[in-house]
Amino acid sequence: xxxxxxxxxAPSAPPTPPVPLTALLARExxxxxxVAGVPESGGAEGVRIQWVHTSExxxxxxxxxxxxxxxxxxxLLKDPEMYAARVVEAGGAAIGFxxxxxxxxxxxxxxxxxxxxxxxLLEVPPQTPFTAIARAVWGLMAQxxxxxxxxxxxxxxxxxxxxxxPDPVPAVLQQLASRLGGWAVLLAPDGSALHVAGRAPxxxxxxxxxxLARVVSPEPDDDEPADDTAAPPxxxxxxxxxxxxxxxxxRRPPSSATDTVGEAHLAAYALGGGxxxxxxxxxxxxxxxxxxxxxVAVVLLSxxxxxxxxxxxxxxxxxxxxxxxxxxxxxxxxxxxxxxxTVVHGTRPGQPDRIAAxxxxxxxxxxxVDTDGETVRILLSGDRRIEPQPGWTLGVSAPATAAELGxxxxxxxxxxxxxxATRVPLARQRDAGLGELVAPDEAAVHARTLLxxxxxxxxxxxxxxxxxxxxxSWDRTAVALGxxxxxxxxxxxxxxxxxxxxxxxxxxxxxxxxxxxxx
Numbered sequence: 206x207x208x209x210x211x212x213x214x215a216p217s218a219p220p221t222p223p224v225p226l227t228a229l230l231a232r233e234x235x236x237x238x239x240v241a242g243v244p245e246s247g248g249a250e251g252v253r254i255q256w257v258h259t260s261e262x263x264x265x266x267x268x269x270x271x272x273x274x275x276x277x278x279x280x281l282l283k284d285p286e287m288y289a290a291r292v293v294e295a296g297g298a299a300i301g302f303x304x305x306x307x308x309x310x311x312x313x314x315x316x317x318x319x320x321x322x323x324x325x326l327l328e329v330p331p332q333t334p335f336t337a338i339a340r341a342v343w344g345l346m347a348q349x350x351x352x353x354x355x356x357x358x359x360x361x362x363x364x365x366x367x368x369x370x371p372d373p374v375p376a377v378l379q380q381l382a383s384r385l386g387g388w389a390v391l392l393a394p395d396g397s398a399l400h401v402a403g404r405a406p407x408x409x410x411x412x413x414x415x416x417l418a419r420v421v422s423p424e425p426d427d428d429e430p431a432d433d434t435a436a437p438p439x440x441x442x443x444x445x446x447x448x449x450x451x452x453x454x455x456r457r458p459p460s461s462a463t464d465t466v467g468e469a470h471l472a473a474y475a476l477g478g479g480x481x482x483x484x485x486x487x488x489x490x491x492x493x494x495x496x497x498x499x500x501v502a503v504v505l506l507s508x509x510x511x512x513x514x515x516x517x518x519x520x521x522x523x524x525x526x527x528x529x530x531x532x533x534x535x536x537x538x539x540x541x542x543x544x545x546x547t548v549v550h551g552t553r554p555g556q557p558d559r560i561a562a563x564x565x566x567x568x569x570x571x572x573x574v575d576t577d578g579e580t581v582r583i584l585l586s587g588d589r590r591i592e593p594q595p596g597w598t599l600g601v602s603a604p605a606t607a608a609e610l611g612x613x614x615x616x617x618x619x620x621x622x623x624x625x626a627t628r629v630p631l632a633r634q635r636d637a638g639l640g641e642l643v644a645p646d647e648a649a650v651h652a653r654t655l656l657x658x659x660x661x662x663x664x665x666x667x668x669x670x671x672x673x674x675x676x677x678s679w680d681r682t683a684v685a686l687g688x689x690x691x692x693x694x695x696x697x698x699x700x701x702x703x704x705x706x707x708x709x710x711x712x713x714x715x716x717x718x719x720x721x722x723x724x
Contacts, residue, residue, distance in 0.1 A: 271296030371596025
């Protein structure tokens, strides 16, 4: 057949999910029987039907798009060998051969031809109309589409809930990895992994994912990988000069790229916000709706990692320039926002990175955020009520003028220490007591030395803490700890013996209480 009969262009697949051949064979009402051509790779389970087409042409090739279950009664079947070859060449998924009214059985020559080519050949019994097969395929497609919509909907809800958690970025990645049954990684512009979740794929797959990240990343990367989690390759696959474009211009990188390594389906997505971050995903195979689910995660991660513009960015930049050129904080702080000012210090389990710090700042309504890897410091303009944030321990200063910001910063630090000592999520600045005027490092050394005899027994130390906080009440302490009052008495007596102190002495109680705040 001349090439002029070949279909022009590669048609896109239909929007509905394909139907596995096994699902069609499982329909007992159709009575279909697989007589030849089970593919060596994946068997019948790997055959997918995208649509149904009926044709009695001697050569069906010009009328096929690929992925069809081709139904025929063999009216013009003259050369079974050529017929099977042309169906395979056109990309047909399978042949359904009706044994009536032209043939009583499927021709042996067609069976042999399909067997040689791995083309599934189905026997269609006389009582099964071709329209019944088509209707069954459309019904199975509708069911698959419904499952896909339900899967995407449930994933959207799960990702949204994850984005509202105290650690939204790791939570969203964990949810995404769980929904896709694979691995998710947030990559920095240099290719290093900021957060990972799920079961890591092979090293080959991670390296391929690094190459995909380089394709979609708008930022130039170093040639050497930051670690072996996702090694960035050469920049050759990144932005390139547009053909015919003026010198010095480059092509805008794609927003996503995909690849396959073995059984792993890989995808990389550039996040918005101008941070140069990339979401990488490795899943076992490609399930319907997976790309849509990943797209939802991309939107959420872009919002969570983007710098939130609470105040005018140009005004903040101008204030910073004046400060670097010799201006005083009191002179430049007016450009950052209206006073008064509140300073917030925050900590959480683990080390807060810049993304977690920005997320806390966004939750409190400020972009003026700094972190040293242990404590996050946030500067808030205006008189506002600071509420506890899930997963964080916060210390909040009283409203202050620009000239008092240094004092407010120290007050927020003391409030944070008090919150940690008393195990509350938020503490506010109060009039400084004697305990808050002690240097924290010196107080901690003294506290460890004083409480060393009970340090190896968390139960004794906790009982002493609760008993002192409840002013020596045996019954209230027993209720708070969920133990018998006699147990409380025994533990406090043991503490007194180990520490060698008289717990009836108010000075002793006060010193122990202060010491417990620093351990």
